[in-house]
Amino acid sequence: MNTSEIKVHIKNGGLNERLTYIYGEAALEAQKARYIKAVDEFASIYGANRQVSLFSVAGRSELSGNHTDHNYGCVVAASIDLDIIAVASAREDSVIRIKSEGFPEDAVDFSSYTAPVAEKFGSSESIIAGMCAGFKKDGYKIGGFDAYTTSNVLKGSGLSSSAAFEDMVGNILSHMYNDGKVDNVEIAKLAQYSENEFFGKPCGLMDQVACAVGGIVAIDFKDPKAPVIDKVDFDITEKGYNLCIVNTGGNHADLTDDYASVPAEMKAVAAHFGCKVLREVDESKFISEIPALREKVGDRAILRALHFFNENRRVAKQKAALNAGDLDSYFAEVLASGKSSFCYLQNVYTSKNLSEQGLSLALCLAEDYLTGKKAAWRVHGGGFAGTIQAYVPFAEVEGFRALMDSVFGEGKCIVLRIRPEGAVKIF
Secondary structure, three states: OOOHHHOOOOOOOHHHHHHHHHHHHHHHHHHHHHHHHHHHHHHHOOOOOOOOEEEEEEEEEEEEEEHHHHHHEEEEEEEEEEEEEEEEEEEOOEEEEEEOOOOOOOOEOOOOOOOOHHHHHOHHHHHHHHHHHHHHHHOOOOOOEEEEEEEEOOOOOOOOOHHHHHHHHHHHHHHHHOOOOOOOOHHHHHHHHHHHHOOOOOOOOOHHHHHOOOOOOEEEOHHHHHHHEEOOOOOOOOOEEEEEEEEEEOOOOOHHHHHHHHHHHHHHHHHHHOOOOHHOHHHHHHOHHHHHHHHHHHHHHHHHEEEEEEEHHHHHHHHHHHHHOHHHHHHHHHHHHHHHHHHHOOOOOOOOOOOOOOHHHHHHHHHHHOOOOOEEEEEEEOOOOOOEEEEEEEHHHHHHHHHHHHOOOOOOEEEEEEEOHHHHOOO
């Protein structure tokens, strides 16, 4: 269908069943309007007579395994009903043009941009080029396209807007040029390759997998080239809870060193044992070597290693609890994960700016409000600034949101549901 035809199709309910499955019945009309607006924007930029397809990639929420994936640990994560959507149409040349709402258009000729360029590290251009290079490296077809994207996965929210964008480029390439046969786990691996090699960021694989695969997933990164991914059949909404993310609005600008210090210190501990990452270290040997490690790497690195070993065990317990439908046990481990992140991983605030402790404040307020109400809360994502996560009973959501919004600003408490699919072609 061209842009005019697909708008009529959406208005007449042609995508109602699909959109309801992805977003929930309550969000249907808002999502129909959102897709129609995106089609209009595409038409105004790239032409109204183009044959178009519609795509969606979920944001993600880390449920457990805080800062473990980069040392080949275990995590539980979930796709959420905030996403990036795209309206796209094929081109006959080797150019990819993507206009993302609120940002300048990116234009990449993948026939000439085939290797990392240091001057372009950190740019969305580098992500696009990296995804194309990854697809070609692994024997998949690539081709040009024009796309308009819009996202409600807020940057800096800990919900992985960058991973969703990477997965979106792969999602479009898979469906447009490979008949949708590049599976979502492979797209996630190629997204990590793009971010590591072309974007210049040494990230793990959790964000890309969670955004692409969908639902709740438990991921074991012991072999990062072949992570073990298990879908967990549990519906938190059915149990009467919303997943609330509170964006404390902290400044991420000067936190690069803080983020980098976590994997670096864990790997410094591993190096003491001749290992690359902590997953390769025998925990009992680590415990016996703590006196020597104190002299060599310092106490904080040891505490972060202890967090890693304990967090891996928590992930196993939480996966088992979800599979058994045991919410009490699951929540107990959520709270333990949050305590460990605060006390031992120490990623709740930066020591560079002790007066700004938004995450600490949000966690304290959550504890005060939710204690005794069968709920749970923890730091979310990378930490240092950004967001906390809370499982809030339906009856308490509005009160919780009002409290958090009064402190951190209107709209800072985001009420979510876990969606069943990750990277998909909508039409």
